[in-house]
Amino acid sequence: xxxxxxxxxxxxxxxxxxxxxxxxxxxxxxxxxxxxxxxxxxxxxxxxxxxxxxxxxxxxxxxxxxxxxxxxxxxxxxxxxxxxxxxxxxxxxxxxxxxxxxxxxxxxxxxxxxxxxxxxxxxxxxxxxxxxxxxxxxxxxxxxxxxxxxxxxxxxxxxx
Numbered sequence: 001x002x003x004x005x006x007x008x009x010x011x012x013x014x015x016x017x018x019x020x021x022x023x024x025x026x027x028x029x030x031x032x033x034x035x036x037x038x039x040x041x042x043x044x045x046x047x048x049x050x051x052x053x054x055x056x057x058x059x060x061x062x063x064x065x066x067x068x069x070x071x072x073x074x075x076x077x078x079x080x081x082x083x084x085x086x087x088x089x090x091x092x093x094x095x096x097x098x099x100x101x102x103x104x105x106x107x108x109x110x111x112x113x114x115x116x117x118x119x120x121x122x123x124x125x126x127x128x129x130x131x132x133x134x135x136x137x138x139x140x141x142x143x144x145x146x147x148x149x150x151x152x153x154x155x156x157x158x159x160x
Contacts, residue, residue, distance in 0.1 A: 002032040002093065003103045004146065007067050008139050009060050009110035010041040017136050031150040034131035036139075039063050041110040054111050061115030064107055072105040075124040076114055077138055081125030086159060090149035108138055 010019050021036070028034045040063075042056035068074055073096060084092060096104060107118060111134075119125055128141055151158035 001102070002097055003035075003069075004028075004032045005035045005037065005072065005103075005105045006108065006142065007037050007064050007105060008037065008108045009039050009064070010135055011038045012136055012139070014035070014136070015056060017140060020140045021143060024140070024147050027147050028143065028150070032146070034146075037067055041069070044112075052154070055118065056066035057109070057112055057115040058117070061109060061118040062120055064114075065121070066132055068105050070105075071105055072103040073101045073124075074105045074107060075126050076107045076119045077128065077142065078114055078125050079120055079127050079130065079143045080160065081127035083127050083129070086145060086148050087152060089145055090152035092145075094153055096156050108135055108142065110135055 010052075012021055025034055025036065042059055044052060044056055048056075075120060096102070096132065105116060107122065109115075109118075128145075133141065148159050
């Protein structure tokens with residue numbers, strides 16, 4: 001069974017996000033051991049300078065780095081990453097399991113993204129789309145795609 005950890009910058013507050021996250025987390029319980037860890041997002045001024053943003057990303061990155069499990073294959077979610085279809089994502093998870101990489105860690109930055117240091121140390125940079133999404137929605141999308149990937153693996157009708 002895969003051990004999947006999702007490290008997210010920012011806390012879900014809206015009921016619709018909380019409900020979706022709870023539902024997919026429950027569904028995933030049959031397929032993997034899932035842990036979601038929320039980290040505080042750095043506060044920025046109303047009109048932050050590039051230096052202020054860089055300092056916030058660096059601080060968030062340091063916090064993320066401390067929480068990545070030893071030996072985990074890390075996947076940074078970022079817009080410049082590689083896009084995978086749902087089927088390819090399912091194959092990626094299956095390949096990880098077959099190669100003995102049973103510990104995966106997905107990284108989702110805050111509203112300013114992830115630090116370059118975190119992206120560089122990741123094993124894979126993955127993008128959900130060329131479109132921009134709120135980081136809270138990206139978490140829900142990742143949870144859904146993880147669930148879909150396991151359904152694809154099992155030949156379920158969930159993925160049509």
